Amino acid sequence: MDERVKGLAGLGEDVxxxxxxxxxxxxxxxxxxxxxxxxxxxxxxxAAPKKSAKKTRYLAVVAAAALAAAALPxxxxxxxxxxxxxxxxxxQAPVDLTFEHASEKxxxxxxxxAPPAADLPLTFSDGTRIVxxxxxxxxxxxxxPKGARLLVESGKLHADVVHTGDAKWAVEAGPFEVRVTGTSxxxxxxxxxxxxVVSLAEGSVVVTGCMLESDGRRVSRGEQLHVxxxxxxxxxxxxxxxxAVPTPTAKKSAPAPSAVVTLAKEGKHAEAxxxxxxxxxxxxxxSLTGAELLVLADAARYAGKFDxxxxxxxxxxxxxxxxxxxxxxxxxxxxxxxxxxxxxxxAGDWFDTYLxxxxxxxxxxxxxxxxxxxxxxxxxxxxxxxMAVRYLAAYxxxxxxxxxxxxxxxxxxxx
Amino acid sequence: MLFDRHAPxxxxxxxxxxxxxxxxxxxxxxxxxxxxxxxxxxxxPARLKSWLTGIAVHTGREWIRxxxxxxxxxxxxxxxxRPAIAASPEINEATRCTFEVLHGMSPDDRVxxxxxxxxxxxxxDVAVACDxxxxxxxxxxxxxxxxxxxxxxxxxALVPWIEEGGRWTSE
Numbered sequence: 173m174d175e176r177v178k179g180l181a182g183l184g185e186d187v188x189x190x191x192x193x194x195x196x197x198x199x200x201x202x203x204x205x206x207x208x209x210x211x212x213x214x215x216x217x218x219a220a221p222k223k224s225a226k227k228t229r230y231l232a233v234v235a236a237a238a239l240a241a242a243a244l245p246x247x248x249x250x251x252x253x254x255x256x257x258x259x260x261x262x263x264q265a266p267v268d269l270t271f272e273h274a275s276e277k278x279x280x281x282x283x284x285x286a287p288p289a290a291d292l293p294l295t296f297s298d299g300t301r302i303v304x305x306x307x308x309x310x311x312x313x314x315x316x317p318k319g320a321r322l323l324v325e326s327g328k329l330h331a332d333v334v335h336t337g338d339a340k341w342a343v344e345a346g347p348f349e350v351r352v353t354g355t356s357x358x359x360x361x362x363x364x365x366x367x368x369v370v371s372l373a374e375g376s377v378v379v380t381g382c383m384l385e386s387d388g389r390r391v392s393r394g395e396q397l398h399v400x401x402x403x404x405x406x407x408x409x410x411x412x413x414x415x416a417v418p419t420p421t422a423k424k425s426a427p428a429p430s431a432v433v434t435l436a437k438e439g440k441h442a443e444a445x446x447x448x449x450x451x452x453x454x455x456x457x458x459s460l461t462g463a464e465l466l467v468l469a470d471a472a473r474y475a476g477k478f479d480x481x482x483x484x485x486x487x488x489x490x491x492x493x494x495x496x497x498x499x500x501x502x503x504x505x506x507x508x509x510x511x512x513x514x515x516x517x518x519a520g521d522w523f524d525t526y527l528x529x530x531x532x533x534x535x536x537x538x539x540x541x542x543x544x545x546x547x548x549x550x551x552x553x554x555x556x557x558x559m560a561v562r563y564l565a566a567y568x569x570x571x572x573x574x575x576x577x578x579x580x581x582x583x584x585x586x587x
Numbered sequence: 588m589l590f591d592r593h594a595p596x597x598x599x600x601x602x603x604x605x606x607x608x609x610x611x612x613x614x615x616x617x618x619x620x621x622x623x624x625x626x627x628x629x630x631x632p633a634r635l636k637s638w639l640t641g642i643a644v645h646t647g648r649e650w651i652r653x654x655x656x657x658x659x660x661x662x663x664x665x666x667x668x669r670p671a672i673a674a675s676p677e678i679n680e681a682t683r684c685t686f687e688v689l690h691g692m693s694p695d696d697r698v699x700x701x702x703x704x705x706x707x708x709x710x711x712d713v714a715v716a717c718d719x720x721x722x723x724x725x726x727x728x729x730x731x732x733x734x735x736x737x738x739x740x741x742x743x744a745l746v747p748w749i750e751e752g753g754r755w756t757s758e
Contacts, residue, residue: 180732180748183704186748190682198611200611570691
């Protein structure tokens with residue numbers, strides 16, 4: 173193997189290893205499995221099957237049977253749990269509740285995923301409202317006349333369950349179950365370490381699951397229960413619950429700013445932001461270095477909290493003007509404006525700012541390309557063309573080169 | 588179960604082709620939908636693994652082509668948040684840059700490069716997965732390698748691997 177190929181093989185191995193860690197952590201396969209089980213595809217028959225297809229048909233039957241067999245325990249667990257005294261059977265209820273999300277009728281068993289940057293509110297016909305936080309994944313697995321059962325795969329939610337005297341609601345999260353009669357609470361579930369945090373604003377709930385007593389643990393107004401399958405449960409009674417929903421690893425006392433950065437570097441993005449918010453996000457920003465503010469901003473972006481990301485980036489620019497961190501913050505603000513806010517003028521201005529401060533910086537190529545794209549899409553032909561010329565002069569083979577040529581060929585106009 | 592037995596490998600293959608993209612989950616779903624719906628098309632049950640791999644490569648390539656078209660025809664150009672990679676900053680940056688370079692290559696070049704160098708497939712397996720002859724696969728890999736290296740040389744984060752024969756082997 174020559175040196176070049178050896179180098180590529182080494183790069184490939186490193187990339188593969190890093191992807192593998194992220195892939196396993198993503199839990200995507202488990203969700204796909206549930207989707208297939210919830211809505212199994214039917215094998216399509218060929219119009220004129222050949223004799224040699226006998227084995228294939230056999231395989232199809234085996235595959236379908238295996239899928240069905242695998243579906244049974246999942247359906248039994250998630251969709252048709254054993255009859256419980258506290259929940260009405262689904263099929264026998266004459267008038268079941270209904271629910272809506274994003275103005276659409278909700279379907280029992282359907283997969284619900286809140287977008288990365290927005291809440292997904294579920295409104296039930298009895299007035300109960302459950303708001304899934306950004307990136308939370310859940311299903312309404314069962315619904316009856318007096319309540320429903322919600323299955324949370326991961327993420328956070330806030331529930332305001334209407335107290336009717338005999339309301340019967342339950343939230344399942346991994347090995348835990350929260351039984352509710354009428355209350356207002358926050359719940360956060362992290363499937364990676366099978367931990368749950370339940371914070372009660374009103375009323376009370378009973379939580380069952382691993383590490384808890386067999387008859388469950390009651391959590392009352394003002395209390396917060398934190399339990400993980402790896403740690404004994406703790407119930408704390410904070411004098412005032414923090415504004416943000418605490419996350420599974422958040423503790424009662426606010427961590428030091430460096431702990432926030434550590435959480436962010438460990439990839440615990442939501443925890444890092446919750447911790448920063450618990451001690452005051454502005455206070456945290458004022459105590460971090462420029463590089464740490466970029467780390468905090470990244471964590472906020474990954475947690476879908478783009479306003480917080482913007483705050484951290486603006487703090488980096490305000491507190492460390494002319495530094496590398498300030499320039500990088502300008503680039504990141506441009507990306508947020510472009511990708512998330514779709515504010516193309518602001519995006520173009522931020523990329524220009526980066527280029528003015530670091531014309532040959534490590535992000536110069538991407539900033540130039542993004543700037544020309546933002547100006548072009550905003551219909552600013554003059555600035556798009558100017559940036560396209562600059563781009564091609566510096567990066568004739570860059571990823572935006574084709575677009576730059578197109579803009580120049582069309583005199584900056586593409587509409 | 589078909590899914591339990593093959594999903595981890597197919598999902599890894601999709602990540603190798605796409606990089607850390609949030610759409611990988613949907614593509615994994617699509618691969619198994621196609622497989623379960625089209626199971627009658629499989630002539631030889633013994634070829635199940637390579638048949639699934641072929642579907643995954645085809646699905647991944649379609650996505651890359653759609654992505655390229657979308658980028659240049661700009662019907663939609665949202666950039667969704669990508670899954671976070673918990674590797675060291677150096678490897679993280681190398682991974683990001685690798686896929687940035689791959690984004691600039693043709694879909695066919697990108698697919699063979701990813702199969703060979705990221706997924707670590709043997710030449711013969713790349714040929715089967717791409718449904719081409721061994722000699723065609725060799726030629727494509729050679730071309731893709733050349734294209735990748737010429738671009739990667741200009742990316743500082745990738746230079747240690749490209750110029751020094753591998754970050755780990757050179758130390």
